[in-house]
Amino acid sequence: MVRVPLTEAERARGERLGAVLREARGGRSMVxxxxxxxxxxxxxxxxxxxxxxxxxxFTVVAVADAVGLPLEALRGAVPTG
Structure with missing residues (x-):
């Protein structure tokens, strides 16, 4: 299967989601x-x-729950379009 390259917008959205989740993780370890x-x-x-x-x-929900981040907080932090 050939994976279609990500658009710049998709790449930026993924980086923003990661940054928000990483910030919410705070000092807790990744493990x-x-x-x-x-x-x-x-x-x-x-x-x-x-x-x-x-x-x-469901992965996003699980990580958000683990770091105590309400999904509503992701809604405004990560653009969808």
Whole structure:
């Protein structure tokens, strides 16, 4: 399967999502947050660095819950268009 290259807007959106989640994680370790969210540390690292610009909705919910970030806060922080 050939993956279609990301647009600049998709790349920027992924980086913004990652930055918001990383900021919400604060001083907690990636290991701790990933374990609480039920994902691998590598997946969390990729999300936080924008390498997974469109993570699955349930993954975003799990990470947001693990860092105590209401989904409503993501709505305004990460542009959708």
């Amino acid at each position: 701790e947050v990933a374990a609480e969210a039920g994902i691998s540390v590598e997946t969390l690292r990729k999300i936080e660095t924008g390498r997974i610009p469109t993570p699955a909705f």
